[in-house]
Amino acid sequence: MSNAYDLIVIGSGPGGYIAAIRASQLGMKVAVVEREHLAGICSNWGCIPTKALLRTADVMHTATHAKDYGLVLEGAMKPDIKAIVARSRGIAARMNNGVGFLFKKNKVDIIWGEAKITKPGEIVVGKSTKPVVQPQGPVPKNTLGEGTYTAKHIIIATGARPRALPGIEPDGKLIWTYFEAMKPEEMPKSLLVMGSGAIGIEFASFYRTMGVDVTVVEIMKQVMPVEDEEISAFAKKQFDKQGMKILLEAKVAKVEKGANSITATIEKKDGSVEKITADRMISAVGVQANIEGIGLEAVGVKTDRGFIVIDGYGKTNVPGIYAIGDVAGPPMLAHKAEHEAVVCVEKIAGVPNVHATDKNKIPGCTYCNPQVASVGLTEAKAKAEGRDIRVGRFSFAANGKAVALGEDQGLVKTIFDKKTGELIGAHMVGAEVTELIQGFVVAMNLETTEEDLMHTIFPHPTISETMKESVLDAYGKVLNA
Numbered sequence: 234m235s236n237a238y239d240l241i242v243i244g245s246g247p248g249g250y251i252a253a254i255r256a257s258q259l260g261m262k263v264a265v266v267e268r269e270h271l272a273g274i275c276s277n278w279g280c281i282p283t284k285a286l287l288r289t290a291d292v293m294h295t296a297t298h299a300k301d302y303g304l305v306l307e308g309a310m311k312p313d314i315k316a317i318v319a320r321s322r323g324i325a326a327r328m329n330n331g332v333g334f335l336f337k338k339n340k341v342d343i344i345w346g347e348a349k350i351t352k353p354g355e356i357v358v359g360k361s362t363k364p365v366v367q368p369q370g371p372v373p374k375n376t377l378g379e380g381t382y383t384a385k386h387i388i389i390a391t392g393a394r395p396r397a398l399p400g401i402e403p404d405g406k407l408i409w410t411y412f413e414a415m416k417p418e419e420m421p422k423s424l425l426v427m428g429s430g431a432i433g434i435e436f437a438s439f440y441r442t443m444g445v446d447v448t449v450v451e452i453m454k455q456v457m458p459v460e461d462e463e464i465s466a467f468a469k470k471q472f473d474k475q476g477m478k479i480l481l482e483a484k485v486a487k488v489e490k491g492a493n494s495i496t497a498t499i500e501k502k503d504g505s506v507e508k509i510t511a512d513r514m515i516s517a518v519g520v521q522a523n524i525e526g527i528g529l530e531a532v533g534v535k536t537d538r539g540f541i542v543i544d545g546y547g548k549t550n551v552p553g554i555y556a557i558g559d560v561a562g563p564p565m566l567a568h569k570a571e572h573e574a575v576v577c578v579e580k581i582a583g584v585p586n587v588h589a590t591d592k593n594k595i596p597g598c599t600y601c602n603p604q605v606a607s608v609g610l611t612e613a614k615a616k617a618e619g620r621d622i623r624v625g626r627f628s629f630a631a632n633g634k635a636v637a638l639g640e641d642q643g644l645v646k647t648i649f650d651k652k653t654g655e656l657i658g659a660h661m662v663g664a665e666v667t668e669l670i671q672g673f674v675v676a677m678n679l680e681t682t683e684e685d686l687m688h689t690i691f692p693h694p695t696i697s698e699t700m701k702e703s704v705l706d707a708y709g710k711v712l713n714a
């Protein structure tokens with residue numbers, strides 16, 4: 234078989250595998266080099282297995298509140314961590330196999346191993362530095378291995394890995410990254426989570442619901458620092474009520490390891506110091522891009538602050554070399570990687586009217602309890618940009634469906650440009666907001682104004698009605714509050 238391709242993609246995460254499929258659909262001869270597992274971090278160690286764990290937490294939460302729904306649940310319910318992890322790992326494996334099936338269907342070749350670009354248009358694949366997890370079931374017959382391959386175009390989609398703070402490096406036993414947090418052998422009694430971004434707070438939420446004594450330490454003045462301040466404060470109140478201990482404007486300065494526990498020294502903004510002992514600690518201080526060892530220096534691909542520099546179409550400064558997904562910078566989200574993949578490949582193929590990725594319209598979702606979802610500018614950012622704005626709010630407490638579901642703790646906040654009426658930001662906290670936010674994403678993509686939204690009929694009874702009421706509130710027309 235010839236080693237020459239139209240496109241070779243390095244990495245089979247949501248960026249890489251979507252790029253390969255779209256390229257194949259557009260008639261290119263495509264291969265993907267993967268060193269570990271099909272479907273990348275997202276399906277194996279990120280988005281999907283965490284959502285499986287959080288689903289268990291949802292069921293546990295609902296079951297422990299059975300009485301509120303008029304149900305008598307006899308006997309104590311307790312988590313079986315081995316079964317919970319087995320379910321989550323099984324779902325991850327199913328996703329991984331699914332990508333194998335899609336590659337077969339779309340005639341995408343898999344090259345197993347570690348890829349390095351040696352010159353524009355050439356990749357050398359060496360022995361993998363990671364244990365390869367072959368998918369079960371239908372994989373392309375023509376899987377390839379070590380060797381030299383050529384391609385007219387190369388897309389780098391090598392993703393990211395956990396960031397470590399010097400002196401507080403994860404050891405996989407007492408200090409976990411998301412890898413160990415995803416498959417604990419036993420449930421810790423107490424847990425310290427360093428960092429309250431999406432990854433940290435999702436694990437904090439899962440373990441707290443499982444009955445673990447959870448402390449979250451966040452250096453910024455709010456949990457989930459990228460979210461709107463009001464939404465973060467609302468979510469924090471719920472976490473407080475659930476018994477999560479949250480220290481804001483506080484820093485883990487030192488960690489001492491015991492035989493089966495850690496003791497962290499926490500420095501607070503007011504100068505006080507607190508020592509916290511916990512069975513385990515999760516380091517969730519962000520991720521860093523996998524830019525090393527892939528030949529970027531040899532071919533002169535530009536990086537900035539640890540990420541590959543690209544334009545809105547994934548092009549690097551070197552002709553024929555592109556980058557997408559986590560390796561090409563924030564937001565580090567699977568749907569951003571997938572969108573960049575399609576934009577990049579369609580641009581390469583010369584598809585007409587391809588739009589550059591607009592980072593202002595990428596939604597962000599956090600699946601803690603309560604869920605948080607947003608798109609566009611926060612109130613603080615809109616003000617910092619000097620925008621004249623109108624802000625609307627609506628509480629779940631005044632929504633019939635939310636009350637009927639027993640989920641009346643939530644808030645929707647919408648931000649409009651006062652001059653044009655354009656929706657420039659939407660922020661939500663509460664049940665199922667990660668499903669609802671897409672309504673506002675579509676609206677923003679269509680450059681919708683308040684008038685369009687007010688003329689839109691939302692079904693009753695649904696939690697989505699809070700979205701319309703928030704818009705009405707921004708214009709002094711709210712009906713149910």
Ligand SMILES: Cc1cc2nc3c(=O)[nH]c(=O)nc-3n(C[C@H](O)[C@H](O)[C@H](O)COP(=O)(O)OP(=O)(O)OC[C@H]3O[C@@H](n4cnc5c(N)ncnc54)[C@H](O)[C@@H]3O)c2cc1C
Binds near residue numbers: 247283
């Ligand atoms: C715990 C957790 C939860 C998350 N939850 C969400 C969520 O709910 N929603 C969301 O949108 N995002 C979530 N994310 C982020 C999401 O997983 C990433 O944004 C996404 O996986 C990025 O996709 P990617 O294709 O850029 O890279 P990755 O998914 O990281 O894939 C990169 C692939 O490249 C391979 N690779 C790397 N170097 C080489 C090489 N030299 N040769 C060959 N192969 C190589 C790797 O093995 C890997 O398979 C989560 C992440 C984590 C860690």
